[in-house]
Amino acid sequence: MSTLPRRRFLGLVGAGVGAGLVGTTSCGTDATGGGDGGGQMQVWVLQEEAQNVAHRVALDHFNQGSDTKARLVSYSNDGYRDKLHVAMGSDNPPAVFYNWGGGSIRAYARDDLLVDLTPHLNEDQAWKDRFIPSVLDAGQIDGKYFGIPARGMQPIILFYNKAVFRDVGVQPPKTWNELLAVTDRIKRAGIIPFALAGGDPWTELVWPEYLVDRIGGPQVFERIAAGEQGAWRDPAITRAITMISDLVQRGAFGDSFASVRWEGAGASTLIAQGRAAMHLMGSWEYTNQVTDQPEYAANDLGFTDFPVVDGGTGDPKAIVGNPTNYFSISKDTPNVDAAIKFLKDEMASDAYIDAWLKAGDVPAVTNLEERMDAATDPEFAELVYDMVAEAPSFQLSWDQAVERHLAQPMLDALAKVFLGQLDAAGFVKANEDAS
Amino acid sequence: MVAGVDTRTGEEAASDESPRPGPREPARPAVSRPRSWYLLPAALLFGLFAAFPLVLVVFLSFTEWEGIGDPALIGLDNWVRLFGDQRVLDVTGTTLLLTVLCWVTQTPAALLLGVWAAGPQRNRAILSSIFFLPLLLSTAALALMWQRLLDPYFGLATELGPLRNLLGTGTGAIAAIVFVIGWQYIPFHMLLYQAAARNVPKVLYDAATLDGASRSQMFWQITLPQLRNTIITSSTIMVVGSLTHFEIVLLLTNGGPGTATYILPFEMYIRGFRALEFGYASAIATVLVVLATTVSLVIVKFSGFAKMRSTLEGM
Known part of the structure; x- marks a missing residue:
């Protein structure tokens, strides 16, 4: 076993091999990298207009009260993972990114590229209690939380x-x-x-x-x-x-x-x-x-x-x-604190939950019964909510x-x-x- | 006489020259050739974007690497695995099949269109520029467009009746890829042939006309032999290009149905970006480089292209 200095090696590879490959497959809307300069942080999501309405609600609300402005960057499903993988290996990863938990972030967690959210969740029990435990736990890797539920179950x-x-x-x-x-x-x-x-x-x-x-x-x-x-x-x-x-x-x-x-x-x-x-x-x-x-x-x-x-x-x-999708935070960005604040303030906010319900998703938050009226189709929202609540296992x-x-x-x-x-x-x- | 292998003394060399009559070759002016540092920008770009990544890929093929973290040297493991991998063998077969099919379909079409476009016909310029359009579009856009067009229920493929499941059958999917690649690249090769066909001296046709040759005779006896070097150039580009098609497979068929349209570059991508086995993917990439280089060398060697004999010799 022998190793190279990691950052330098990755920078070289990112420039030479990966970027060229991925550049051809992804359909980025605007930014080409994960740059987070100048009081701005990128939030990476899939290119799904119906779903991104809710993300925009969260971002707009967050940006009103924050010096660090969050910007939504979306990529098509076909190229998203490759784009993310190259960005995670570079010096310039996205501050917050959308993922599927499990295998989609296991390599990043093992390589210590993600913020361990466990202490933050334990510190703020009220925040932790906002999410359905089985779904929050499904995002664990080796017993640690690396993702906050970011959309419906x-x-x-x-x-x-x-x-x-x-x-x-x-x-x-x-x-x-x-x-x-x-x-x-x-x-x-x-x-x-x-x-x-x-x-x-x-x-x-x-x-x-x-x-x-x-x-x-x-x-x-x-x-x-x-x-x-x-x-x-x-x-x-x-x-x-x-x-x-x-x-x-x-x-x-x-x-x-x-x-x-x-x-x-x-x-x-x-x-x-x-x-x-x-x-x-x-x-x-x-x-x-x-x-x-x-x-x-x-x-x-x-x-x-x-x-x-x-x-x-x-x-x-x-x-x-999929128990749900998650937002995870890269460790190597200048905006870690702002990113944590974003997840804390917005991921269980009433406006965000209502936007999801309106889009037809059923977010993985507790006490959702109170807000079911916001759903386009309360019958469907209840079916999903009950399905998850009653399920003995969620594979x-x-x-x-x-x-x-x-x-x-x-x-x-x-x-x-x-x-x-x-x-x-x-x-x-x-x-x-x-x- | 090549400098460096010349081991004779200066005297001998001089005496060798002396009996030769005729005027002395004038000394070349020192400024006629660019200085070697003129090469620097090109050499730097080539080194940074071609040679260096190539070396890196060869290095990575001896490592195990997930794309992040540190590559770990594992010796020849990837190579041992590669040569025992039935799947890579199958994929190489598909790659070669695709290469042959691309050449067989594109060359005649591009040649005929190019020769036609070189002529003086009415509307030729307008039609040529229309034929040229597909080349201007990005491959990704083309692949997505054809993917939608070939949707069996909502695309043009609906009109194909029983053949609408084109992308759902192995043969159909390969045919579709060959067709779309041809659709995109025939215009480029047509351009090569057009330029070459315009360079065929008109006197040859005039002489043939006087001798009573028919149009097809003129094509077979004059145009085709005159285009020989262009055919070789175009074929090399085509064959080497066919070994590197990737977006079209990813977006049009995703390697499917099943694994029917897996080709080496796609297999490399799957191994690298989906399976995170970048070391093994690099071994496949190295094979691709060797394969493409060998194929182009073979074409050049056996076609006599290396001698660069002008088709105008004797004129």
Whole structure:
């Protein structure tokens, strides 16, 4: 083992290799670096207009009472992580940045690039108590808090188009067998049973996540995430993958799902237009529909729990998805104090919570019942809130939970399952080969 | 006679020269060549942005590094892994397939369009500038545009009927990438051929016309041989360029469906930025550099381009 002086090495690499690579892929709105000069701090978020309304509310409010001005910088989902990774390795990281907790910041926490928020939270118990403990804890790395919940809780929900269900004459499925029956009837009516943006395999991951949990409970994946030998060979994995292959063969996702990309909202538009009947997707799907297809969101957007699998031992109340997104603070910025103040003052403020509720998100704060009136759709907000409150477990998305180098092989193998190129045994083998 | 290998004495060298008759070569004026420090700006830029990162990448290929923190030297581990990696082999196969397909589709199209654009036809200038437009757009914008156009439900692909799932099949996705790359770069190669075709001396065609040659005969017997050096230049750019396409794959297919459109630069990106295995990614990058250099050297060597013989010899 030998090492180089880190800063100098990183500066060189940042200039020469990384910047050129990333410059081509990200679609930055304004700034190209994380510069925080002159009483200004950057807050990095994704380029999602519907969601950034709430961030702007927080920033505007903060800027009124602060000498250090916060500025929102957004990048498209495709390039955000690369951009962030290069910036975190440079001398100029963003003061505050949006992340997914877990694997998305583990490397930064290990390398001591983040502000440990644990003492600040313990010091200010009232602040800490504002957040739902299970969600706040889900952002922990090695027992320390590195992120404050920065948007809604995002369980995966089974969305359905009420108008299509009415026309075909079916009810939302409660069990897997019902789901298969509903799928067949909808397909016979000439409608795609499930919208799916299969061009981006993470959208397919929600299926094994739920099925494995329903069949074998949360511990099946916990063993995989912990890197246990032979964990992928659990019969629950094999059964779930076989069920998915069967579903694909039934035509549950139409014949062209592999060409549909997530960016461009193809899948969401299909269900909104009634050309697809269901969509297994995160709660952000609802937020997007409220913005993009307000009429559908107001009238025909239905939602329900993922069905129970016969003979499965998992709790039917268990959920999967992203507990929430977090804001973390870089240690190496001149504005650490201002950044902490920003998170303290704004992340649980009434204005911020109301803005999220209005955008269709359900923030991970306690006592949300009092503010439910601000929600565009209180029924949906309550469903999400209750789902999280009642869930015995909230499994973080698999691609976020496993070590980074195992995520892509897993997604590639799953994509091949959906394409009919791999069976359950092949899927297990591909994942074992990668680890 | 090359200085430095000349071990003979000055006398011998002088006597070697003496029997040769004819006028002495005039001494070259000292100021006719730029001083060597004129090279400095170019050498600095090249060193900083090409040579140095290259050395760095080779160095990184012997380390394990997450992109932040300190790279740890691990010897040949990445290289041992690379040569036993079936996946890298598959990806290299796809890369070579893409390279061949790009050359096979782009060369004839660019050549014909270039020769056509060199002619005196009416509207030629206007049409040529329209053909040229795709080259002016950024690859990222093009890839995103085609991605939307190829959406099976809301894009133009809807009109393709059973073929609308183009990006969802391995063959279709590769075809789509080849098409979009061609769409963007054929104009550039067309420009090369246009310039070269204009340089073909008109007397050759006049003579051929007198001899009663047909237009296609003139193309095969005069234009094509005259364009030989340009074909080699264009092919080298095309082939080496095909080894480095990245944005188009990332944005148009994301390597999919499955792993059907993974090519080496994309695999390098996945290993580096998604898996945070920058050491292994650097090993792949080194392979790419070696591959691209070898391929261009081979093209130059076997095409006789190195001799730089003018196509106008004997004229």
